Amino acid sequence: MTEELSYTTEEIAKLLKISKLTVYDLIKKGDLLAYRVGRQMRIDASDLERYKRQAKGATPQSVSPASGPKEASSAPRPLVITGQDVSLDMLAKHIERQNKAVRPLRSHAGSLDSLIAMYQGQADIVSTHLLDGDTGEYNVPYIRKLLAGFSYVVVNLVSRSAGLYVQRGNPKGISAWTDLQREDVRMVNREKGAGARILLDEQLRLHGIASSSVQGYDDEKSNHLSVAGQVVSGAADTGVGIEKAAALVGAEFIPLIRERYDLVMLKTPDNLDWLGTVMSVLKSELLHQELASIQGYDLSLTGTILYET
CATH class of the missing domain: 1.10.1660 (Multidrug-efflux Transporter Regulator; Chain: A; Domain 2)
Incomplete structure (x- = not known):
């Protein structure tokens, strides 16, 4: 039925x-x-x-007295949190525990797509790790452009190492971004809009490397684990990602940059009831203890407001 x-x-x-x-x-x-x-x-x-x-x-069909109408207003407010990192799952759990008026929902969207979703009113807490190669700054240059006219706050969740996955023993001797243009090196890439993809594109631009000269540039995967897994299996020699994923699948990791993984939240009247909850959670000792158990996380800025309009 x-x-x-x-x-x-x-x-x-x-x-x-x-x-x-x-x-x-x-x-x-x-x-x-x-x-x-x-x-x-x-x-x-x-x-x-x-x-x-x-x-x-059309007029919706009536609901029988036995079943009764479903009241959306009495349900907790959905809170859409975008991004792929496990730290966001931990954050969502603590938010739900502290504020019963909201129901966190996870959307595994890339950094750039997440900011666009926030602009369109489809996301509440956006995670982002976007490098601006010209300034060396993470996130804020992109946020200021995409959310011009909005009132928002940018808060750090964690900092972490980003770099290249290689096979055990690093048989190709890969150690730098410039190695990606070698004829004997094949990479696997992330999808357009992902923070790792933008990191790669910015590094290629800064090093004067054409993407057409990078073997495997058009071979795209949708998450860090898939990229690291391709490297471990031998389907690719390298790929861009974060340290945690390398540890999970058994790849070696070449750290090349320290990136900030930040949260963006709009400061609107409708959001005030849960913004305080999020800031409290980010400062809580319990969340910090859980995050500290994850390899590669730096919590020195966790909960720090980095930019605010």
Whole structure:
């Protein structure tokens, strides 16, 4: 029966031919009713049909007294947190524990796509690690351009090493960005919009290396683990990423730069009730203890406001 069916946010995105962030935005606005099963959000088929009828301008069918209407207003406010790092899962857990009025939802979007989603009103807490090669500064130059006219705060979550994954023993002797143009070196890349992809592109530009001269530049993977895994399997000689992923899959790691992994949050009246919660969590000893257990994290700036409008 239709009422017994339910869909994940990914399935809804495919059915409606929209992005997953747009699905979260519909949930956040109360246009699409959802409920949580563990860490996963699900939408009943009947609620999907109700949304489609409303979108077409039709009057939704009445709900029987036995089942009763579903009240979106009484549910916790969805809080969309973008990014792929495990530190965000830890952050989401602590936010939910401290503030029952919000329900953190995770979206695994890249840094640049996350900022665009925030501009479009589809994300609440954006994580970003975008290097501006001209200034050597992380994140703020991009945020100022993309969120011009917005009121926001930039807070550090962690700092970490970024560099190149290589196979055990580093058989190709890879040690620098310039090695990527060698004919005997093949890399695997990240997708457009990812912080690691922008780091690579900025380094190629600064070193005067054309992307067309880099073997494997167009071979894209959607996360750090996939890139490191390709290197370990021998499908590629190197790839750009972070130290933690190398440790998880057994790749060697060549650190080349220290990057800031920051959070961006808009300062709007609707956000004031949870902004204080996030800042409190970021300063909490319990979160710091959990983050300290992850290899490669530097917590010296965690919770520090780096830029504010």
